[in-house]
Amino acid sequence: MAALTFIHQNLLHSTPKLTTSKPNLKPKRTKTKLSIQTIRESPQASFTDQFVLQLADSLEDSLPSSSSSLPLQKLRDNSSEALLSTQWPSRKDESFRFTDTSFIKNSDINPISHPPNSLDLLEVSRDTQFESFNFVDGFLVDSSFSSSKLPDGVYVGSLSKLSSEGILKRVCELLGDFEWGDLFWSVNGLGAPDLMVVYVPEGCRVENPIYLKYIAVEGADKGSKKMPLSNPRVFVLVEKGGEVGIVEEFVGKAGSECYWTNSVLEVVVGEGGKVSHSYVQKQSLSAAHIKWTSVRQEKTSTYELVEVSTGGKLSRHNVHVQQLGSDTVTELTTFHLSVGDQTQDLHSRIVLDHPRGYSQQLHKCIVAHSSGQAVFDGNVKVNRYAQQTDAGQLTRSLLLEPRATVNVKPNLQIIADDVKCSHGAAISDLEDSQLFYFQARGIDLETAREALVFSFGAEVIDKLPYSFVQKQVKDHVKALLKSRRKGSS
Amino acid sequence: MGKNGSGKSTFSKVLVGHPDYEVTGGDVVFKGENLLDMEPEERSLAGLFMSFQSPVEIPGVNNIDFLHMAYNARRKKLGEPELGPLEFYAYIYPKLDLVNMKTDFLNRNVNEGFSGGERKRNEILQLAVLGADLAILDEIDSGLDVDALQDVAKAVNGLLTPTNSVLMITHYRRLLEVIKPTFIHIMENGRIIKTGDSSLAEVLEEKGYTAISAA
Numbered sequence: 001m002a003a004l005t006f007i008h009q010n011l012l013h014s015t016p017k018l019t020t021s022k023p024n025l026k027p028k029r030t031k032t033k034l035s036i037q038t039i040r041e042s043p044q045a046s047f048t049d050q051f052v053l054q055l056a057d058s059l060e061d062s063l064p065s066s067s068s069s070l071p072l073q074k075l076r077d078n079s080s081e082a083l084l085s086t087q088w089p090s091r092k093d094e095s096f097r098f099t100d101t102s103f104i105k106n107s108d109i110n111p112i113s114h115p116p117n118s119l120d121l122l123e124v125s126r127d128t129q130f131e132s133f134n135f136v137d138g139f140l141v142d143s144s145f146s147s148s149k150l151p152d153g154v155y156v157g158s159l160s161k162l163s164s165e166g167i168l169k170r171v172c173e174l175l176g177d178f179e180w181g182d183l184f185w186s187v188n189g190l191g192a193p194d195l196m197v198v199y200v201p202e203g204c205r206v207e208n209p210i211y212l213k214y215i216a217v218e219g220a221d222k223g224s225k226k227m228p229l230s231n232p233r234v235f236v237l238v239e240k241g242g243e244v245g246i247v248e249e250f251v252g253k254a255g256s257e258c259y260w261t262n263s264v265l266e267v268v269v270g271e272g273g274k275v276s277h278s279y280v281q282k283q284s285l286s287a288a289h290i291k292w293t294s295v296r297q298e299k300t301s302t303y304e305l306v307e308v309s310t311g312g313k314l315s316r317h318n319v320h321v322q323q324l325g326s327d328t329v330t331e332l333t334t335f336h337l338s339v340g341d342q343t344q345d346l347h348s349r350i351v352l353d354h355p356r357g358y359s360q361q362l363h364k365c366i367v368a369h370s371s372g373q374a375v376f377d378g379n380v381k382v383n384r385y386a387q388q389t390d391a392g393q394l395t396r397s398l399l400l401e402p403r404a405t406v407n408v409k410p411n412l413q414i415i416a417d418d419v420k421c422s423h424g425a426a427i428s429d430l431e432d433s434q435l436f437y438f439q440a441r442g443i444d445l446e447t448a449r450e451a452l453v454f455s456f457g458a459e460v461i462d463k464l465p466y467s468f469v470q471k472q473v474k475d476h477v478k479a480l481l482k483s484r485r486k487g488s489s
Numbered sequence: 490m491g492k493n494g495s496g497k498s499t500f501s502k503v504l505v506g507h508p509d510y511e512v513t514g515g516d517v518v519f520k521g522e523n524l525l526d527m528e529p530e531e532r533s534l535a536g537l538f539m540s541f542q543s544p545v546e547i548p549g550v551n552n553i554d555f556l557h558m559a560y561n562a563r564r565k566k567l568g569e570p571e572l573g574p575l576e577f578y579a580y581i582y583p584k585l586d587l588v589n590m591k592t593d594f595l596n597r598n599v600n601e602g603f604s605g606g607e608r609k610r611n612e613i614l615q616l617a618v619l620g621a622d623l624a625i626l627d628e629i630d631s632g633l634d635v636d637a638l639q640d641v642a643k644a645v646n647g648l649l650t651p652t653n654s655v656l657m658i659t660h661y662r663r664l665l666e667v668i669k670p671t672f673i674h675i676m677e678n679g680r681i682i683k684t685g686d687s688s689l690a691e692v693l694e695e696k697g698y699t700a701i702s703a704a
Contacts, residue, residue, distance in 0.1 A: 432508060433545045437599075440505055440541075441559040441615060442533035442566070451558065455549025455598075462549075 049087040052183065055109060056083045059191040059231075062111035069159055071168070072195055075176040079189030086183045095182070098375045098407040099345045103314055104260060104288045107227035111191055115139035116217045132211040132249075133157075133196070137218050138230030138261075140196050149208065153201035156210055158194050159235075167199050167237075174268050174296075175235055180320050180349070184290045188264040192233035200242035202270070209245035209278075209466055214263065219256025222286045229260045236266065238273040240298075245276040247469055250291075250311070252284040260288040267294070269301040271325065276304045278464050280473055283311030285340050292318045299325025299354065306463045307334040308473050309344055310480055316345040316375075323386070326354040335460035336365035337477060338372030338404075339484045345375040352386035363395040364460055366453060367404035368484050377409045380423075384415045393423040398430070398456050453481060490659060490690070491676035492698050497658045498542060500679070501625045505539045506532050520622065534566045536622030540612035540629055547599040552611070555599045556581060556618050563619055584617045587647060589640045605632035613644045624648070625656045630664040642667035662690045675701055 060080070068076075088105055089096040115136055131149075133156065134141050140158050150156060155167055162168055176189060198210055212234060220226035238244055250261060261283065269275050275295075283289045289312040295303050309315050321330050336344035350359050365374035374397060382389045397406040410423045430452050438448030457477055464470045491497050503510045504517060506529035517524040524532055547555070560580075561571040572580065585592065588610040600608055609629055616624055626645065630638055645668050649655060657668065665673075665687060673689040674681045675698070683689070683701055692700065 431545070434547050436508055436529060437541070437545050437547065438555075438558075439529035440533055440539060441555075441619065442530050442562045443558050444530050444562070445528075447558065447562070451550055451554075452547070455547065458549035 048084055051088055052083055052086060056080060056190060059111050062113035064193055071172045071175045072159060075189050078176060079186040082186040083190060086186060089183060095347060099316060099343060108225045109227050109229050111229045112137045112218055115141060132213040135214040135232040137216060138193060138232040140194050151204050151206060153204060154206055155197060155199040159197050160194060162197060170237060171197060171235060174237065178294050184262055185264060185292050188231045188233055188262050191231035196234045198236040200238040200244045202239040203241040206244040209247045211247045214250045214261065216252040216256055216259045216261055219252060219259040222257045227258055227260050229262060231262050233264045237268045238270055238275055240270040241272045242270065243274040245465060247278045250281045250283055250289065252287055257284050257286040262290045264292045268296045269298060269303055271298045272300045274302040276465050278469055279305065279307040281309040281311055281315060282476055285311060285313060285342060287312050289315040295321045297323050297328045300327045302329040304331045308461060310337045310477060312342060314343050319348040321350045323352045323354050323357050327356045330359040332361040333460050333463050334363045335457045336374050337457060337480065338367045338369055338374055339480045340369050341371045343373045347377045349379045351381045352389050353383045354385060355387045357386055357389045359391045361393040364456060365406060366398045366400065366456060367406055368400040370401045370403040373405045375407045380412045382414045382416050382419055386416045387418045389416060389419040391421045395425045397427045399427060450481065454478060490673060490693065495676045496679035497676050498627055501539050501627055505529060505537060534563060538616055538619065538621035539625040540616065540627055542627045544600050544608050544612060546601045548601050550599050552597055552599050553595040556615065560618055581618060584614060587617050587644045588614045606634065606637040609633055609641055613641055617644065617648060621653065623654050627658045630659055630661060662694050665690050677702060
């Protein structure tokens with residue numbers, strides 16, 4: 001599978017608009033059979049990586065000594081075992097071909113073993129404008145959210161405080177059952193100090209979104225090699241016909257620069273259920289941020305993800321959506337912004353095994369720094385029984401500086417023979433015709449560029465389902481783009 | 490007026506500084522200044538306006554934000570204080586009636602998903618908001634239904650004052666019946682080959698361009 005690498009050569013004179021296929025290609029039914037090879041996410045080495053082993057040891061040492069509940073213990077055991085045969089990923093592994101993780105490896109990784117002191121917590125809760133559930137350095141702390149606002153039967157909170165046997169049994173059945181995880185998945189599985197459970201019972205519609213705020217408090221200075229590691233983990237289970245909105249926001253406390261957040265979110269959507277997921281990543285520009293989102297969808301269920309990632313020196317989002325029944329709806333919409341020496345990476349995989357699935361993916365990224373990078377590997381797999389699948393995928397990148405880099409690898413693997421699939425990739429500078437339209441109305445080129453760059457991302461931001469999230473994300477992106485402009489002038 | 494391909498649109502695009510065209514010779518003097526020395530935005534701020542025949546879509550940019558930006562650029566040029574969003578809303582609201590548009594029109598993205606008629610109305614709305622000493626309206630009547638044509642014509646007539654000028658490009662007499670031109674110029678191969686009063690349109694309608702070229 002060929003990957004595309006484009007380096008923006010000249011800002012003013014060339015408009016590299018390259019398409020693998022027309023972005024606006026009218027989808028048509030294809031009868032083409034493509035032979036595919038099975039690609040394992042990473043070749044599993046049989047021997048042990050000493051570095052990983054050491055990391056696993058320090059993770060185990062960091063865990064609270066009190067005995068944990070059964071599902072969590074099972075998860076730790078499995079993860080610990082997996083780590084024994086997993087190596088730190090290198091550029092030779094297909095899924096890390098364009099993503100250099102040595103920045104993390106070369107740091108002094110230090111798993112955080114206890115939540116910060118109460119003074120810091122106070123500061124954190126004062127900072128939060130909306131009622132939220134707060135993770136601080138991977139630990140779930142008392143939330144500002146009053147549970148009385150939740151409908152009957154809904155549980156949101158720590159696994160350790162879960163009293164319902166029924167829910168516990170369901171969590172036990174489903175937690176961590178995932179064959180596609182990589183090293184970072186297992187690191188979280190071993191190192192997560194707690195598990196947050198969001199449970200929505202059958203037929204229940206949760207009106208207000210569940211707002212999860214992940215705050216990194218412990219952080220080293222930019223220059224030091226130290227890298228405190230946190231492993232927050234959330235499990236969302238929506239039973240048949242249930243509906244819930246999840247908002248995840250990742251931030252670093254002001255002054256915390258260098259840290260590593262390694263987060264996992266698992267979602268199971270029951271028959272006819274719906275999960276609307278908003279994911280906003282605003283980490284420090286010196287931080288490492290790795291996230292897994294694993295979704296399993298039963299028949300006629302809906303999962304919608306809107307992601308906006310702007311922070312982190314290295315930020316990677318792995319999304320895996322597995323279809324468990326027919327007639328599912330899956331929408332992934334992503335906006336990545338690199339305004340500094342940053343890598344923004346999205347690795348997504350949608351696996352369709354049942355008829356009449358619908359999946360739509362839009363990935364947009366802006367690289368606004370000469371050593372900035374964006375990576376997109378979007379795989380949609382339409383297997384033999386996934387007839388009448390309707391799958392679309394589009395990636396659009398905007399490179400604003402010479403040497404800004406984007407590596408995109410949109411790919412569809414189709415085995416079923418009666419499907420409607422389209423995909424496209426476009427990499428470009430801003431459209432001249434649009435810039436001229438601004439100028440013709442008296443708006444100078446710089447202002448026009450700024451408005452157009454912002455509007456490029458606004459298409460995704462506008463899809464965030466809650467206006468309060470939309471507004472704060474817009475303000476944040478505007479400020480980042482402004483800081484870039486100031487920095488360059 | 491003039492045949493297809495005679496250079497009417499090209500001429501107007503050159504005047505406003507479209508980047509697709511390079512001027513190899515000559516001057517264009519507008520209010521005592523050479524237009525060709527100016528950037529497109531400076532030409533606009535100097536009082537020149539052109540309505541696009543097919544204006545581009547700008548996804549993600551709100552119509553009202555766009556107008557606000559353009560209007561404030563103008564005020565800045567005139568040395569007047571820029572208007573805040575609320576003040577601007579108060580300023581623009583009455584203008585909507587002029588082109589017979591609903592308020593939600595302002596919250597849509599610039600030209601995105603606009604019908605042919607809406608695009609033309611939007612161009613006229615921009616003219617109404619920004620004002621111009623010389624407005625070039627390139628086929629403002631094409632693709633308009635009868636009612637929309639009346640709206641647009643009414644708006645243009647309302648904007649005409651003794652101190653400004655409108656240059657219209659059209660193929661049809663229909664428009665000229667509602668906006669009365671002082672002169673009609675016929676262009677062929679990039680040159681004005683005939684100038685007359687509004688009666689020229691009738692001759693055209695009856696006998697076609699061949700009659701004019703031959704004469």
